[in-house]
Amino acid sequence: MEREKLLALYHWTQGICFRHPGRGETATTVVKTIHPRADGEYHVRACRDCVIDMEAIREEAAAESGSKYEPGHAGEALG
Template identity: 65%
Template sequence: MDRQQILDLYQWDDGICFRHPSRGPVVTAVVGTIHPRADGEKEVRACRDCVITMEDIRRENAARAGSDYQPGPARQGQD
């Protein structure tokens, strides 16, 4: 899959990228949730560049493990 095909698997909306908060609101996708002790559930959002970086890492990990790589948000955290 090329970059745009992978990005098309995600739902995008304005938000704050967890790796680049100083950039302010940018187009992001939810890549996970956290559960802070005193503050309920919070979405973790990533910008397009960070999503691609995360997908590249997942693809490399799958190749090392000899398993299939399936891109997209439903797979996050399951590798």
């Protein structure tokens, strides 16, 4: 899928990418929500480059396992 079409599947807001915190605030999307015992809820955010990388990993894993790949679900396990 074309990069811009893939990125359009996500809702982007300013935030800190979990892989690139040194870049500061940039356009990010929530890819996972975790629930630490001591602190309610934490949203794991990824920048555009990381979402593209994560989607490529998911697509390759789907092809290797014979699973169906559906774009727009970076951070989720294949189903």
